[in-house]
Amino acid sequence: MSTELPESSVPPPTAVDEPSSAPTRRTFIATTTAVGGVVVASGAIGGTLLFDDEVAAAEAPPESRVSLTVNGTRRTVTVDNRTSLLDLLREHFGLTGSKKGCNAGACGACTVLVDGRRVNSCLTLAVRLEGAEVTTIEGLADGDELHPLQQAFIDEDAFQCGYCTPGQIMSGVGCIQEGHTGSPEEIREWMSGNICRCGCYVKIVRAVEQTAGRK
Template structure:
């Protein structure tokens, strides 16, 4: 027969018949360890506020840097957490919410801006690496009330529906034109392929870029 576990009443008594045994029974062992464990857990919860304070202090002590850059023609100097993306700097620090946070992983292009004239996914660009850079966002394209030619072309060609991707599409289109990648609709599509339009306005977006590049 397989071995069976004895119940407490079946455990043989200690050989010391003159008083209580000094060997703990399973019941006293469990009771003792449970009490100790509860005390430790309770102590942890009591000290919980200390843990929270320590975490907050660590967050406050996160490495930061002072960065100067030009945004839409205006020189800006800020002190930011070293982990701050250019997108978060623009939206949360400067209030420039035209650049959209889509995937936040560099896959949709909604956050595209120009950095020193080059297209950049601002969600992937760290602010601390942009000392002295010149940044242009969708807010900086128009000349007063006069729209940038590509902005006007998007209106003329009805190249948007929901509009969420439009700022990134326009900024990418401006970069594409500056780079000279507008020799054909196929080339435009290739070099604009990093910008996703979930409404499917790709044909009209290409037409808008063509119009601005002087192909129509």
Template sequence: MSTELPESTVSPPTRAPFTTSRRTFIATTTLAGGAVVAGGLFVGPNALGDESAAEPPSGRVSLTVNGVRHTVMVDNRTSLLDLLREHLDLTGSKKGCNAGACGACTVLVDGQRVNSCLTLAVRLDGAEVTTIEGLADGEDLHALQQAFIDQDAFQCGFCTSGQIMSGVGCIKEGHTGSAEEIREWMSGNICRCGCYTKIVRAVDHAARGK
């Protein structure tokens, strides 16, 4: 038995010749191109293979923070700032720009000032970290903390922890010979409230033991 379909005896309708304007052509191709791009962006979760679904690499890091030893497993991409804030609940170090430009996240690593938002935690195995929470000795404030209070060197307070930590580093490094030198070596810390004059005065007074 044949499965062929009989040819139609009806003549196909006569179509008008296809015409389009330049404007219609551009609009149509633009929409089509956008659809192709969008289709390339919205891919399924398995479109990139099994590797994309794998857990990100992690590592073990042991470090001393404010005199307390901590050993944690973290994603290798975790910054020191996120380790402090999210894993150790030390929120005194602030996340400002998260790009190393404002200094609000400044802490001391082995006595040196660093922007903790740019420092990978897994690279600090064995390091000693000091944050704003570790400066005071019980109820006794650090000299620079007290100087900030005495000189009224803050307003909103968001940058203050980073300013103090940077100031402590500045004093340890010996960059307090003059107000100009302090300004230069504290220039990586931004104060949106503009308390720079009082901040410099506080660092100077702490450095001189006033």
């Protein structure tokens, strides 16, 4: 009698387990930790170089001492060479009448007079104004008596929100001093660097014209 088992009943040979090539979660964490330790150690070894770079980056920017006259008062201050006249007036001298609008010289809200000429104070470096005379909106009135153009702005209702008004008035004063007030068209041309988002241009021109006529 044959003792051979049928082919279907013979159990398949047991395969020898081979190590998996894919890393396990435990292996990945252990490897990452080891690599991280090496990186940290390398940073500690080269710490002096990194520290020197950080110190160099944190060094204070160059400063200069500048003396100028603002609204009749002599001022002397040491400032970062990158400080604009606008920031000097607002942040160092507390003269916040001049407004920071675009900070790019496009709106005219920061207009002041430097040695009698109109400038965008946001584009003017303070350190270049040694010995200059600066007039801001705060320096126009004579005590309680408003400058004629300030009064004209009130009389003509030449403002709404008022944000651009200091720059408009300073530009208008410069425009009058320069003699560019022969006609409304000329005033508009020479005041075109001052933007009023409320659209009070007609009344602004009228106020400048009224003041120029008085003079």
